[in-house]
Amino acid sequence: MSVYTTVTEDELTLWLKQYSLGTLTELRGIASGIENTNYFVTTTYGTFVLTLFEKLTAAELPYFLNLMAHLSRHGIPCPSPVAKQDNGFLAELKGKPACIVSCLKGKSLEAPTPAHCAQLGAMLADIHLAGKTFPLAMENPRGPRWWKATAPEVLPRLPEDQAALLQEELRHQSLYRFQDLPRGVIHADLFRDNALFDGDTLSGVIDFYYACNDVWLYDVAIVVNDWCIRAEGRLDTERTQALLRAYHGVRPLTAIERGAWPVMLRAAALRFWLSRLYDFHFPRPGELTHAKDPGHFQSILQRHTACQADLQGLWV
Amino acid sequence: MSVYTTVTEDELTLWLKQYSLGTLTELRGIASGIENTNYFVTTTYGTFVLTLFEKLTAAELPYFLNLMAHLSRHGIPCPSPVAKQDNGFLAELKGKPACIVSCLKGKSLEAPTPAHCAQLGAMLADIHLAGKTFPLAMENPRGPRWWKATAPEVLPRLPEDQAALLQEELRHQSLYRFQDLPRGVIHADLFRDNALFDGDTLSGVIDFYYACNDVWLYDVAIVVNDWCIRAEGRLDTERTQALLRAYHGVRPLTAIERGAWPVMLRAAALRFWLSRLYDFHFPRPGELTHAKDPGHFQSILQRHTACQADLQGLWV
Numbered sequence: 181m182s183v184y185t186t187v188t189e190d191e192l193t194l195w196l197k198q199y200s201l202g203t204l205t206e207l208r209g210i211a212s213g214i215e216n217t218n219y220f221v222t223t224t225y226g227t228f229v230l231t232l233f234e235k236l237t238a239a240e241l242p243y244f245l246n247l248m249a250h251l252s253r254h255g256i257p258c259p260s261p262v263a264k265q266d267n268g269f270l271a272e273l274k275g276k277p278a279c280i281v282s283c284l285k286g287k288s289l290e291a292p293t294p295a296h297c298a299q300l301g302a303m304l305a306d307i308h309l310a311g312k313t314f315p316l317a318m319e320n321p322r323g324p325r326w327w328k329a330t331a332p333e334v335l336p337r338l339p340e341d342q343a344a345l346l347q348e349e350l351r352h353q354s355l356y357r358f359q360d361l362p363r364g365v366i367h368a369d370l371f372r373d374n375a376l377f378d379g380d381t382l383s384g385v386i387d388f389y390y391a392c393n394d395v396w397l398y399d400v401a402i403v404v405n406d407w408c409i410r411a412e413g414r415l416d417t418e419r420t421q422a423l424l425r426a427y428h429g430v431r432p433l434t435a436i437e438r439g440a441w442p443v444m445l446r447a448a449a450l451r452f453w454l455s456r457l458y459d460f461h462f463p464r465p466g467e468l469t470h471a472k473d474p475g476h477f478q479s480i481l482q483r484h485t486a487c488q489a490d491l492q493g494l495w496v
Numbered sequence: 497m498s499v500y501t502t503v504t505e506d507e508l509t510l511w512l513k514q515y516s517l518g519t520l521t522e523l524r525g526i527a528s529g530i531e532n533t534n535y536f537v538t539t540t541y542g543t544f545v546l547t548l549f550e551k552l553t554a555a556e557l558p559y560f561l562n563l564m565a566h567l568s569r570h571g572i573p574c575p576s577p578v579a580k581q582d583n584g585f586l587a588e589l590k591g592k593p594a595c596i597v598s599c600l601k602g603k604s605l606e607a608p609t610p611a612h613c614a615q616l617g618a619m620l621a622d623i624h625l626a627g628k629t630f631p632l633a634m635e636n637p638r639g640p641r642w643w644k645a646t647a648p649e650v651l652p653r654l655p656e657d658q659a660a661l662l663q664e665e666l667r668h669q670s671l672y673r674f675q676d677l678p679r680g681v682i683h684a685d686l687f688r689d690n691a692l693f694d695g696d697t698l699s700g701v702i703d704f705y706y707a708c709n710d711v712w713l714y715d716v717a718i719v720v721n722d723w724c725i726r727a728e729g730r731l732d733t734e735r736t737q738a739l740l741r742a743y744h745g746v747r748p749l750t751a752i753e754r755g756a757w758p759v760m761l762r763a764a765a766l767r768f769w770l771s772r773l774y775d776f777h778f779p780r781p782g783e784l785t786h787a788k789d790p791g792h793f794q795s796i797l798q799r800h801t802a803c804q805a806d807l808q809g810l811w812v
Contacts, residue, residue, distance in 0.1 A: 199570070199571060200570045200571055200572060200622035200623075200625050200626040201571045201622075202618065202619070202622065203618070224615065224618070224697070224698075225571055225572070225573055225619075226571075226573065228571070249569065252576075253565065253576075253578070253579045253583075254515070254516045254578065254579045254580075254581070254583075255515060255516055255517045255541060255542075255544070255578040255579075255596075256516060256541070257541055257542065260568075260569075262569070262570065262571040263569045263570045263571075263626075263629075264570075265570070265625050265626065265628060265629070266629065267569075267570075267629035280571075299540065302518065302519070302540070303518070303541075306516035306517075306518065307516070309516050309581050310516040310579075310581065312581060313579075313581070313582065313583035381540070382540075
């Protein structure tokens with residue numbers, strides 16, 4: 181359930197007067213999403229998505245809203261924030277930061293084929309390239325600095341084997357710095373549920389609220405760990421190669437990225453294992469239902485650690 | 497026929513590499529439009545419109561391209577220019593200034609109903625309001641300064657009755673200054689063929705290449721002279737009032753605008769009568785087929801002049 185804050189048609193009609201969006205014709209809550217309140221808003225000019233931010237603050241939002249506007253400007257099919265008459269994207273509704281964005285068609289896929297993975301790989305590369313001229317910057321809030329701060333909180337709660345795996349991975353990652361890998365804007369959370377397909381055509385990428393500036397290859401690794409994974413935690417050769425080849429066709433991968441690939445896949449698995457461990461062991465009130473299984477990324481990390489040579493073999 | 501410059505799929509595939517628009521899948525010339533070369537360009541990310549500017553220069557284009565981007569940003573359904581990877585909208589193709597914009601669905605109507613006129617009136621007001629924060633400015637290239645420069649060229653070619661009508665109208669207009677009427681960005685050419693309807697829903701406004709900064713009410717008069725005119729050159733009461741009421745509902749018209757309305761309707765008729773007279777008497781090579789009948793706007797102007805009290809009666 182993702183309508184935490186209720187908005188009535190009368191409230192919205194009044195609120196919409198600060199926009200140039202025509203007249204409200206329909207308002208409908210959206211059931212998906214776990215961190216914000218979302219509504220479909222239909223006006224005489226079309227259908228849009230209204231988001232009320234339940235956690236993100238007005239200070240954190242300009243990076244995300246301006247990034248979506250920037251990528252839309254470059255033709256990337258992503259939600260495009262609508263400006264108010266004062267030209268700003270950020271508004272306030274019911275005491276919460278709020279915005280309206282364009283509505284994309286399509287729905288997410290659970291079992292993507294190599295052809296779907298190729299489309300996603302190409303679009304991810306286009307997002308990276310289009311982001312080159314984005315003027316704002318944000319450090320990755322779930323990067324190595326966060327790993328180091330969070331691991332000590334989680335470690336005392338872990339069984340011995342998990343604690344050993346986590347400590348060994350943190351040690352392994354600390355040997356690498358990646359200062360010389362190409363970097364820029366990354367989505368950082370482009371799981372299958374954040375991509376929409378209209379039939380078999382990738383029609384949009386959504387949910388940029390984890391976007392930040394980091395190593396591009398790390399973003400590729402996050403995507404591959406979700407889109408190309410088999411049930412047992414191993415990467416699917418065909419999907420992985422389709423995704424990497426398509427990405428490479430738009431933004432050619434370099435020799436140094438080839439060398440960093442296995443470590444990067446492990447880093448991407450570590451990041452989500454650690455955040456899920458934290459959410460599992462330190463649940464926030466009222467959010468228990470959303471805690472995702474940390475075991476999924478633990479398996480992926482173990483598999484990647486055991487089969488590092490295999491990972492290199494999947495390179496394009 | 498509006499493909500003056502031919503572009504091949506191979507040329508376009510190469511050219512598209514400066515964008516983040518996916519891979520070209522179809523290229524198709526567009527037969528409408530009289531001043532530019534237009535193609536439908538379909539890529540893996542959707543369908544766009546490619547325009548090669550045959551007359552406008554690279555120096556003139558930033559106002560128009562940035563205006564379309566600004567209005568799109570505000571949710572106005574208009575063509576949205578796509579930025580290259582270097583973040584600019586303006587490109588060059590086959591030695592011509594060129595751009596790619598989003599493709600709107602819908603088609604124009606020849607015989608709009610009062611309900612269609614109401615939708616257009618509301619959107620025109622939204623365009624005016626959204627334009628308030630647009631930072632660029634351009635004087636109206638077809639305003640009073642241009643009338644004064646152009647009339648002496650045309651007058652010697654006119655029969656006596658037309659010359660008298662033109663001179664009298666120029667004299668009449670020169671009595672009014674309109675410095676105190678609300679002004680801002682205007683479309684300045686929002687005839688029926690520049691609005692698209694998807695079924696009975698206004699789905700977009702196109703062709704902003706006459707947009708400029710001028711009196712808002714003048715823009716309303718241009719629209720009313722086209723959308724609400726009857727065959728005999730008289731304004732249709734129902735359509736005119738529907739359009740004005742809907743406009744007024746979004747941007748309330750003022751008392752001073754009420755007073756200026758008849759003069760403004762005459763100014764809007766004068767502008768198109770004069771430009772059509774000029775195009776008729778001074779045809780540019782190869783453009784004879786596009787010269788439109790000046791008589792249409794002469795009739796409208798004559799009717800407005802004869803029935804000034806009626807015009808006021810149509811006010812909301």
